[in-house]
Amino acid sequence: MEILVCVKRVPDTAENEFELNSAGNDLDRDDLVYSVNEWDNYAVEEAIQIIDKVGGNVTVITVGDDESEEVLRREMAMGANDGILLCDDAFDGSDGKGIASILKAEIEKGSYDLVMTGAQADEGAGQIGGMVAAMLGMPYASLVNKIEIGDDKIIVGREIEGGNQEMNEMQLPCVISIQTGINEPRYVGIRGIRKVAKVDIPVKGAGDLGVDPESIGEAGAKTKRVDYFVPDMGEGAEMLEGSTDEIIEKLIERLKAKGGL
Amino acid sequence: MTSIIGPASFKFFGIFPAVILSFVLPVIGIGLFAYIMARRIAPLVRANPDNRFDHIGKRVRNLIFVWLGQMRQPRYMLAGVLHMTIFAGFLILSIRSSSLVIIGFSDGFVLPGFGGILGDIYNFFKDYAATFVLIACIIASIRRGIFKPKRYAVPEKYGKDHTGEAIFVLAIIATLMICESLFEASASAYEFQLTGREHFLAPLSLVWIFRSMLASAPQNILQGLHIFTFFVHDLAFFFFLCFLPLGKHFHVITSVFNVFFMRVKKGNIKPVMHGVADDKLDDLESFGVKKLEDFTWKHMLDFYSCADCGRCSDQCPANAVGRPLSPRFITIKARDLIFKNYPFSGEIYKSKLLVEDIYTEDEIWSCTTCGACEEECPLGIEYIDKMVDLRRGMVDEGMVPQSLQKPLKALEKRGNPYGKMEKKRADWAKDKEFKANWQIKDLAKEEAHTLYFVDSITSYDDNIQEIARRTSVILKKAGIDFGILGKNEKDSGNEVLRFGEEMLYQDLKEQNIEAILESGVKQIVTADPHAFNALKNDYGNSLPPVKHISQIVAEKITTGELDLKPCQNPDKVYVYHDPCYLGRHNGIYEAPRQALDAINGLTRVELEKSRDRSFCCGGGGLMLFYEPEEETRMGVLRVNMAAKAGATVIVTACPFCLVNIQDAIKVAGKEGEMEALDFTELIEQHLA
Numbered sequence: 010m011e012i013l014v015c016v017k018r019v020p021d022t023a024e025n026e027f028e029l030n031s032a033g034n035d036l037d038r039d040d041l042v043y044s045v046n047e048w049d050n051y052a053v054e055e056a057i058q059i060i061d062k063v064g065g066n067v068t069v070i071t072v073g074d075d076e077s078e079e080v081l082r083r084e085m086a087m088g089a090n091d092g093i094l095l096c097d098d099a100f101d102g103s104d105g106k107g108i109a110s111i112l113k114a115e116i117e118k119g120s121y122d123l124v125m126t127g128a129q130a131d132e133g134a135g136q137i138g139g140m141v142a143a144m145l146g147m148p149y150a151s152l153v154n155k156i157e158i159g160d161d162k163i164i165v166g167r168e169i170e171g172g173n174q175e176m177n178e179m180q181l182p183c184v185i186s187i188q189t190g191i192n193e194p195r196y197v198g199i200r201g202i203r204k205v206a207k208v209d210i211p212v213k214g215a216g217d218l219g220v221d222p223e224s225i226g227e228a229g230a231k232t233k234r235v236d237y238f239v240p241d242m243g244e245g246a247e248m249l250e251g252s253t254d255e256i257i258e259k260l261i262e263r264l265k266a267k268g269g270l
Numbered sequence: 271m272t273s274i275i276g277p278a279s280f281k282f283f284g285i286f287p288a289v290i291l292s293f294v295l296p297v298i299g300i301g302l303f304a305y306i307m308a309r310r311i312a313p314l315v316r317a318n319p320d321n322r323f324d325h326i327g328k329r330v331r332n333l334i335f336v337w338l339g340q341m342r343q344p345r346y347m348l349a350g351v352l353h354m355t356i357f358a359g360f361l362i363l364s365i366r367s368s369s370l371v372i373i374g375f376s377d378g379f380v381l382p383g384f385g386g387i388l389g390d391i392y393n394f395f396k397d398y399a400a401t402f403v404l405i406a407c408i409i410a411s412i413r414r415g416i417f418k419p420k421r422y423a424v425p426e427k428y429g430k431d432h433t434g435e436a437i438f439v440l441a442i443i444a445t446l447m448i449c450e451s452l453f454e455a456s457a458s459a460y461e462f463q464l465t466g467r468e469h470f471l472a473p474l475s476l477v478w479i480f481r482s483m484l485a486s487a488p489q490n491i492l493q494g495l496h497i498f499t500f501f502v503h504d505l506a507f508f509f510f511l512c513f514l515p516l517g518k519h520f521h522v523i524t525s526v527f528n529v530f531f532m533r534v535k536k537g538n539i540k541p542v543m544h545g546v547a548d549d550k551l552d553d554l555e556s557f558g559v560k561k562l563e564d565f566t567w568k569h570m571l572d573f574y575s576c577a578d579c580g581r582c583s584d585q586c587p588a589n590a591v592g593r594p595l596s597p598r599f600i601t602i603k604a605r606d607l608i609f610k611n612y613p614f615s616g617e618i619y620k621s622k623l624l625v626e627d628i629y630t631e632d633e634i635w636s637c638t639t640c641g642a643c644e645e646e647c648p649l650g651i652e653y654i655d656k657m658v659d660l661r662r663g664m665v666d667e668g669m670v671p672q673s674l675q676k677p678l679k680a681l682e683k684r685g686n687p688y689g690k691m692e693k694k695r696a697d698w699a700k701d702k703e704f705k706a707n708w709q710i711k712d713l714a715k716e717e718a719h720t721l722y723f724v725d726s727i728t729s730y731d732d733n734i735q736e737i738a739r740r741t742s743v744i745l746k747k748a749g750i751d752f753g754i755l756g757k758n759e760k761d762s763g764n765e766v767l768r769f770g771e772e773m774l775y776q777d778l779k780e781q782n783i784e785a786i787l788e789s790g791v792k793q794i795v796t797a798d799p800h801a802f803n804a805l806k807n808d809y810g811n812s813l814p815p816v817k818h819i820s821q822i823v824a825e826k827i828t829t830g831e832l833d834l835k836p837c838q839n840p841d842k843v844y845v846y847h848d849p850c851y852l853g854r855h856n857g858i859y860e861a862p863r864q865a866l867d868a869i870n871g872l873t874r875v876e877l878e879k880s881r882d883r884s885f886c887c888g889g890g891g892l893m894l895f896y897e898p899e900e901e902t903r904m905g906v907l908r909v910n911m912a913a914k915a916g917a918t919v920i921v922t923a924c925p926f927c928l929v930n931i932q933d934a935i936k937v938a939g940k941e942g943e944m945e946a947l948d949f950t951e952l953i954e955q956h957l958a
Contacts (some may be wrong), residue, residue, distance in 0.1 A: 024680050024689030040691060056938065077883040089670065194670025198673050199773040203552055 010065035010160070013121040014089065015112060015141070016049040018080040019074050034237050041065040048127025049244045050087075054194040056125055057088040060139060063158055068119070070198045072100055072111050081210055086201035088192070090170040090177060097214035098231035102227030109140035110225055113114040114218035115147060123163065128152050135186070142184035151186045274460040274493055276377030277500045292374025293503060306614065308381040308513050313563065313570055313612050314346040320566035322531040331823045333652065337529040342648040345883075346581060348413070352406045353648075356443065360522070365506055366396050366450065374504060390470075397451075397475035402957060404447040404476060414440075414516025417425040421580035426457035428599045429606070432518065432578055439519050442510050447476065449503035454481030467672065516609075518578040522760045525830050527651050528575040530649025531568050536641075537807035537855035540566070540655040542662060542772055551772065558662025558770060562607055562621035566657070572651040573605040582643035582653065586743030588636045592901030594637035597643040603628040623667075629831050631669055634660045636898055638889030639768045640850040645882050652767070674769065677895045682774055685760035685781070686726040686908025687892060696756040697733035698728070699742070710742055713789040718753035720745070721791040723816075725801035726761045727890075727925045730731050734925045734931075740950035741797040741819050747957050748826045752795065758785040764804035764851070765891025779809055786813055795822055797950055799851035799924045800890050807855065818852060823953055824861035827868045833958035845917035846875045846953075847908065847931065848884035849924035862949055864925050869956050875915050885911065889936070890926030905934025909944065923949035 020036065021044040030037040048131045056067040068091040071077045081092035083221040095111055096134070103111065116124060124142075128151065129135035135151075142149030155166030157178070163186055166176045179185075215222050223229055264270045282290040335341045343350035365381065367614065371806060372379045384392060385543040396603050414422065414436050424431045442853045455477045458469045463487065470476040484492060521528075542551055542558065546814065551557075559565055565573075582597040589596045597888065607628050611619040625631055634666055637657045644653055677687035684692060699710040711718050722745060728738045745752050762776035780807075786794065796802045797819040806816045826832035852858045859881045866874055879885045889896075909931060913918045918930050929947040 020681075021683065021689070023676055024683050024693060040693070044679065182424070193672055194675075196665060196670030196678070197668065198678075198771055199777060200552070200557065200664055200666065201668070203773070 010060060010063050010123060011061060012065060012067045012120045012123045012125060013116060013119065014049065014052045014067060014069050014073050015124070015126045015137065016053065016080055016084055017046045017127070017130045017133065018043050018067050018071065018077045019046045019133075020047060022131050029237070029239060031202055034234070037176055044217045045074070045083055046127050046130040046133070048187060049080075049084070050127075050194040051189050052125040052127050052189050053084045053087055054192045055065055055187055056123075057172060057195075057239055058192060059123075065122075066094060068121075069131070070095065070098075070112065070115060072103075072108050080167060080204055082205050082208075083197055085205045085208060088173050092210040094212045095211055095214075095218070096212050097216075099222040099226045100217040104226050104230035104232040105136040106231060107142060107225040107229050109137050110220060110229075111215075111218065112137065112141050113144040113191065114220045115213065116141065118218075122181045124182070126173060126184070126186045128145075128186045128188045131175045138184055138186035145184070145253065148179045148183040149185070150183070153185045154188045154189045156185075156191070182200055227231070273464065274457045274496050277374050277497055278377040280497050285755065287498060288501075292371075292504065294298050295501075295508055296503045298376075298551060299511055302512050303508075303515075306512060309612060309614050310515050310520075310574065312618070312819065313608050314567040316563045317565055317567040317570045320531075320540075320568040321544045322568055323686075324672055325534045327667075328534040329532075332532055333526070333530050335527055336532070336650060337649070341650065345646065346579075349410075349419075352413075353912055354411050355402050355406040356410075358448075359399040359406070360598070361927070362392075362396050362399040363403070363446075363450070365392070367446070367503075370453070370500070370503060371507070372804065373525040374500070394472050396656070397472035397477050398789055400447045400451055401472075401474075401476040404444055407444040407447070411437055412442075413441045416473065421584040422578075428596070428602065435517055435519075436578075439510075442506055442513070445506045446503060446510070449499040449506065451476040451480050452495055452499040453503060456492045456499065459484040460492045460496070463489060463492075469836055486846040487850075504784040515574075518576060521575045521577040521649060524571060524575040525577075528571055529594070529650045531571065533644065534657075535653055535807070536857070537768055537803045537851070539658050539808060548776055551776070556663075557666040557772065558664070559656070560623055560625075560663040560667065562604070562624065563664065564606075569652065569659075570608065571654075572649075573601050573608060573820050575649045576605065576651055577649060578602065579648070581648070583650070585642040585883065586648045587640060587642065587888075587904045588638065588898075588900075590885075590907060591904050593636040593898050594604045594630060594633045595762045597637075600629070600633075600653065600656065601651060601722075625664055626667065629660065631664060631671070632899055634664065635671060635674075635769075635896055638850070638886045638893050638904075640886035640889070642850075642883070642886065643852045645854055650901060657771055658768055661768075662772055663770070667770075671896065673895050673897045674892055677892055678766070678769075678771055678774065681761055681763075681766060681778070685778065686730055687895065688726065688730050691728045694758040695724075695729045695759060696722070696754060698738040699754075701735070701739060704742075704795055708739075708746060712756045713791070714756060714758055716749045716753060717839055719792060720750050720752040720793045720795055721786060721789060721814075722752045722754050723762070723786075723794055723796040723798075723801050723805060724754055724759060725796065725798040727929070728798055729759070729893075731925070732930070734928065735930070737797050737925055737948050739855065740797075740948070740954040743954050744819065744823060744832075744950060744957065748822060748832050749821070750795070753789070753791075755782075755785050755789065762787075762798070762801035762804040764800040765893065766807070767804070767808060779804075783809060783812060793817065795819060797923070797925070797948075799849045799856070799927065803851040803855055809857040818856075818858060818861070818923070820852070820862040820865060820949055821858065823865045823949075827865060834865075834869050834953070835958050836954045837869050837873075838955060839919075840871045840873070842873070842918045843916055844919045844921055845877055845912050846871055846874065846880075846914070847877065847887065847920050847922045847927060848880055849922055849927045850884065850886050852923055853884050853892070854882050862921075865949070865953060866921065869952075875917055877911055877915050879911060879919075887922070887924075887927045887930035888953070889930075890924065894926065894929065903930075903934055903937060906938045907928040909920060909934045909938045909940060913940065913944065918944055920944065920946045921952055 020041040024042050028037045032172055064137055067089040069081050070093040071091045072095045079095055085092050126138040139149055150165045151166045153165045157164040161181050162178055163181055164176055164178050166174055169175050249259045277288050277292055340354045345355050369381050379543055414433055458481045462468055514520055547883050578600050586597050640656050679686050680689035728734050760781045762777045763775040767775040792814050794816040801819045846863055885908050886904055887908055922928055928948050935944050
C-alpha cells in the first residue's frame, strides 16, 4: 500500500510563549522553536503501523520553506520511507485553497492508495484534507480515530459527541484526517534524525508541479488576513483561597448567592 | 584387626574394591561439572564487552571486605550471621572435603603440611566449623520453611516459589556435615574400642558428640558406618558441585568473581559500548540492551550470581509502592531466560526483544535509579547500568511513553524539560525583593571565581526558585565570588542520561562543558544533587572541582566564615532526609548533618532508613513527568517514616526531594502537622 502523509512545521505550543509582533499582524517569530504539528505525528505513526501489517511505503510531504525539511527528516526517522519538500517563493502567502492545490498537483503525479493529514494543525484551520479530497475527487473521512485496512476498502471510525463511535467503509484511494489518540506515536531521538540526515529529499517548485503561479501564493489567495490580536481579558475568574473546607464553604455560599443552589 | 578399614582398602561384600567407586565418582563428578560450566560460560562469551580489569587495588579490597569479610551480610542480622557461618564453614571445610576425596584412594591421606601441629589446629577448627554450619543449616531451614520471611515470597506473576530449592540445598549441606563427622567419629570410636586411646576431638563438636554416641556400638556397625558415610559424602559432594550451576546456588562458585568485578565507582553510568568513544557513537548499529546478548558479560555474571536473597527488592522504593518493578526478578527472569536459551545440549535459541519477552516497558521505566538495591546486594550485583542500557534500547526503538516524550523534546529544543525560553533561565534573580539586595553576576559578561550551576528545576519552577535565591545569599555571605551561566546553562542531563536518551545527553553535556570552560571559573557549586552528580561523575574530568552547597556550608562553619543563629523554632523536631544523589551516589552524609547541628537548640532526630539506606522520595528530573502504575507514592511512605521518627520538619538538600515530599505531605493528609524544608532555606534563615 502506498501512503502519503501531509505534514506541517508549526511553532511548538508546549515550548513557546506566544506574543504578537510589533506590527500586530502575526506572532513574534524571533524566538520560536518549531516542530511537527502534533496531529501529523499520529498520522505518520498510523501509516507506519499500516505498512508494517500489509506492506508498502510511507511518503511524507510538506509545503514550506527550506527549514521545513527538518520535519520531514523527523518523520522519516520515525519510519517514513520517503520525503518530498514542496518549496517555492511562489507558494508564499497561499491560503488554504492554495496549499491544497499545490499538494493536489504533487499527489496526482504519484499513485497513492491512501492520503493522510492531521485532523488540524496548531496554527491551521483544518481545511486541507477536505479540499485535497474534493480536488482529487476522492472520498474523505475526517477526525479518524480507528482504521481497519481491507483489500480495496478501508473502514474508518470517528468519535461522536457523547463518546459514541461511528464506523464507515470507504473505497480506496481516499483521503482521511487523523485525530490524536489513535495510537501512541513512537519517540524520535537525535540519533534517529542523524541516521536519516543524509537521505535525499527531492525539492519541487511550482514549475515542477505545473501549477499556475497566479492561482497560488498571495496573488491567488481568496482569503486574506485582516486582523490578528490577543483578545482583551474578560471579567477575571476568581481563585478561592483557604483550606479545603473553607474553599468548599465559600463555594457553596457563592452558589447560593447566585441562585445556583 | 588393628584399626578400621578405610575406603581405599575396603571391599564391598569382601570382593568388590571400594577404591573403584572412589575413583569413578570424582571422574564423573568433575567431568560433568566441567561440561556444565562450559555451557554456562557460552553466553558470557557472546555477551558485550565490559572493562573490569581497572582499579585492581579497589577490586582486591572489595574481595577482602565484601567477599571474604562478608561485610554487607550483617545488614540483615539473622540471615547475615547464618550466611557468614555457612560461608566461613565452607572455606574451612573445603580443605577437608578435598582431602576426603583423596582419602578414597589413599587411606589416612593428609594434605602436605597438615601432618603436625597445623593439622591438629585445623582439625580443631574444622570440627567446630562443621558443627556450626549444621546448626546454621537447621536454623535457616526452620526460618525458610516455617517462619517464611516475606522477602523470599515469589509473587505469582514471577513464577514458582523457591523455598523447595533452598531447603533442598540446606539438606545437602547438612548431609555433608553429618557424613564428614560420622566418618571421623566412627573411626575414632573404633580406635578407642581397640586401643583404649581417645583421639583428641574438639569438645562438644558434632564429631565429639557422635563419638560419644557410638562409643559402645559394635565394630561391624562402626566399620559399615565409616564406609557408608564416606561414600554418601563423596556422592553428595559431587552432586552438590554439579547442582550449583543449575540455580541460585551458582553464587557459591561465581561470587568471588562477581565481587572482584563489581562496580568500583559510584554515581556514574557505563558507556553505551565499552571501547567506543563518545564521538564514535553514531557508527553503532544499535544502542543499549535489546536482546539477551546485548548485556555485558559482567551483567550476565550478575544474573548467574544472584542468591535470590531478596534484599534488593526489600530496599527498592519502586517495589515498596507497588510499581511493576522488583530488581530481584529483573535478575531471576534474565537468568531463567539464559538457562532456557542456552540448554545443556542442542541448539542455542535466539533472544527476542527483552522488553516484550521477559520485561515490560513500565517495569523498566519504574526505576528511579536511587541505587538502594546495589548498595544492599552482598554479591555486588548491579541494576542501574542495566536499567539504563535497557532504556537506551527502548529509546532507540522509539518505545518511550508519551509522558516522557514531551519533556525530552523540550530538552532538545530549549535545554530544559519544561519548554521554557532559554532567556528566562535566570529570571529567578529578578525577584524584586531579592534584586534590591543582591546582584548576581552573569558569567557571559563578567568573571568570577566560582560558578553556581542552578539547573532546570531551580531555574524555572516558581516554588523551587527560592532555593536559587537562598543559595546565592549563602554564597554571598560566605564571601564566595560567584556567577551563573544564565541562558548558556542547559539542563545537566543527569536523568536524560539515565532515561536512555544518550545522544541528547551528549548534546547537553557538550554545551555545558563548553560554557563552563569558557567562563574560566575555578570551582563549581550547586544545590541540586542531580546536577552535582552529573557534573562530578558523568561529565569527565575536564571541569573544575564540583561541590554541593552543604559541603560549602559545613566548611565555612568550621572556618568561622559563616555563623549561625540559635534555632528560630526550637519546638520543632527536624529530620534530615538523605537525597539519593547526594548520599548513596556521592557519599555526602555528614556535611548537611554537621550544618544542621551547628544551629544551637535545633532538635534533630534520625530516620530509621537513613544514610546509605535512605528511601527515595519518588525520583527527580524526568521521573517527575513519568506517570507510573503504583499503589501509593514513595514520598508518602517517606513522610510516614518521618512521622514515625517523631519529626515535624523534613529537611532535604535536593529540589526534587522537596517537590516530592511537599506533595506527599498533602497526599498523606499531614498538612499543618508536618512541613518540608530545603537545606538552603533552613540555613539562610539562620545566617547571622
